[in-house]
Amino acid sequence: MINDSLVQSLHSHLAWWGLKTFTSDADYFSWQHAQLSPADLAHLTALAGQKRGGERGHEIAFYDLTAQSQILPVLYSQRYEYYCAIGSRVAARFGNADRILDFGCGVGILTTWYAAQYPEKQFVGIDRSPASIAVAQEKAQKLGLNNLQFECVDVEAGHVQESYDLIVATHALMQAEHDPGIPSRNWQTFERARDAKQQTAFEQRTGIGVRLDWLNASLVQKGRMIVFEKTRQLARCVPFQRALATRGLELAEAPERIRYQLIEEVADDGPFYVVQKAVGGLLDWDESPEPDEGRPFDRTRLKTDSHDPDAPLYENHGPSAQGVWEHLRDRRLISETTHQEPDGRQVHVELGQAEEGAYLYCANTFDQRQLVLVEPARRVMLEAYYQEIVSGVL
Ligand SMILES: C[S@@+](CC[C@H](N)C(=O)[O-])C[C@H]1O[C@@H](n2cnc3c(N)ncnc32)[C@H](O)[C@@H]1O
Structure with a gap:
């Protein structure tokens, strides 16, 4: 169990290491500039960039640098x-x-x-x-x-x-x-x-x-x-x-x-x-997307949920958009395209009409989903959006 005295002792320990806590970036960076010379900062930035390549020698060089006494508290205070x-x-x-x-x-x-x-x-x-x-x-x-x-x-x-x-x-x-x-x-x-x-x-x-x-x-x-x-x-x-x-x-x-x-x-x-x-019979691994904060879909309240006349009837940018798209009533395709991006991901973009309205649906194999639903009279707006996406990717 996490108890207060455990948490308190952790704060004291971090302070012993010279770590400080910040809630504002401005405060942190002004402290950072007071602690580190421009040369230190430039060196740190350069090695952090090299480390991102994932090469072993670069990773070790970066962590060796962060262990230096003037750099350690500054860098690790961010964490x-x-x-x-x-x-x-x-x-x-x-x-x-x-x-x-x-x-x-x-x-x-x-x-x-x-x-x-x-x-x-x-x-x-x-x-x-x-x-x-x-x-x-x-x-x-x-x-x-x-x-x-x-x-x-x-x-x-x-x-x-x-x-x-x-x-x-x-x-x-x-x-x-x-x-x-x-x-x-x-x-x-x-x-x-x-x-x-x-x-x-x-x-x-x-x-x-x-x-x-x-x-x-x-x-x-x-x-x-x-x-x-x-x-x-x-x-x-x-x-x-x-x-x-x-x-x-x-x-x-x-x-x-x-x-x-x-x-x-x-x-x-x-x-x-x-x-x-090797214990057996514990919990199952879950490979489904985590619940997102996408707006729940209620076909009876599509118009009444927004006061903005330009707002779409419904919009969802999370994985739950897929379930909403699958359950649109009487879904009819107007245009669609599916292609492969250079990084290997498959991307699908589709413009369609359903009982609830005109819709644009985008989905890819790295789990991104996007559904926009508008009144049938505003379909032309989605068509323009569709063309823009398709000409950008093809
Ligand atoms: C991001 S730091 C994390 C440090 C610490 N675990 C923490 O949570 O703050 C990653 C550390 O893993 C070490 N590391 C990475 N690969 C390693 C390996 N193959 N053998 C030993 N250490 C390794 C790096 O040198 C680095 O110090």
Whole structure:
């Protein structure tokens, strides 16, 4: 359970690391400029750009730089709310695990807190950034933690030496942050084919396959793993979940979607997964899109819901638009086009007429849906919109 004293001790710990909390970007950036020289900032920006390419050497260089004493508090203060959201959830789930691994622990901000909270448990933090591990070791010593060890290990190269009751991997399993994932079978469905080639390619591109294999081999029978990555889009979430499931890891808890602030920006990450090895009969994996905030469709209230004369009768930009489109009455096609984009996604655009009005429907294999419904007399507006989309994509 997350309790107030746990949360309070996390705030104190983050302050000990020199992290500050901000609610305004302007305040944060003025502090950042006071702390870092233009040369530091330029260096950081350049290495962050290179890291995005996903190359191992660039990733290590970036994390080594972020471990420098003047940069560390400034950069990691941006993630203050992330530490609060994740740290408190992870720490509330150690249960009776004795040996706990924090994979990709970075400079050990959370690992040192976990160890300080649970002096009776043994913690190991591993990371492949030598500078991050050096800082982690120094801080653990300053905190007088003797139940914590840090090691500089690249799990992609190393051999499994230890076994753990619980492994934590938060924002550390998936490289290639911008990888789109795997597309659905076609624009009419959110379902993904069980295609081993596609899955393997995803696991290789994102590095998750080799990392999970290593971690899984380091987990005791019935051991648990807590994993949290940027997998909110269904196209990334499905292959991520399949990567866990095919390694015999099953859901021990219903996955939790987590929203936290990155100063003024809202981050929707996760879900937060707790999985367990070889137990059997736990919860089912869910591969359907998450419920969206699309406007519910009520055909009897289409006109009365809006006071704006130019507003469409109905508009929905979420996955639930598909169900509404499927249930339009007496749907008749006027024009349609389906094509393949250079990145492989299949896109469908359709203009039609239904009992409820004229409509424009767009759908693609990366789960985007858009439905706009207008009065029949305003169909010409949708026709122009349709032409614009079609000439833009063909
Ligand atoms: C985004 S940081 C996350 C740090 C920390 N887990 C947190 O939540 O704040 C990702 C870390 O994973 C480490 N990492 C990535 N791949 C790794 C690998 N194959 N072996 C060891 N560490 C790795 C990186 O060096 C980096 O420090």
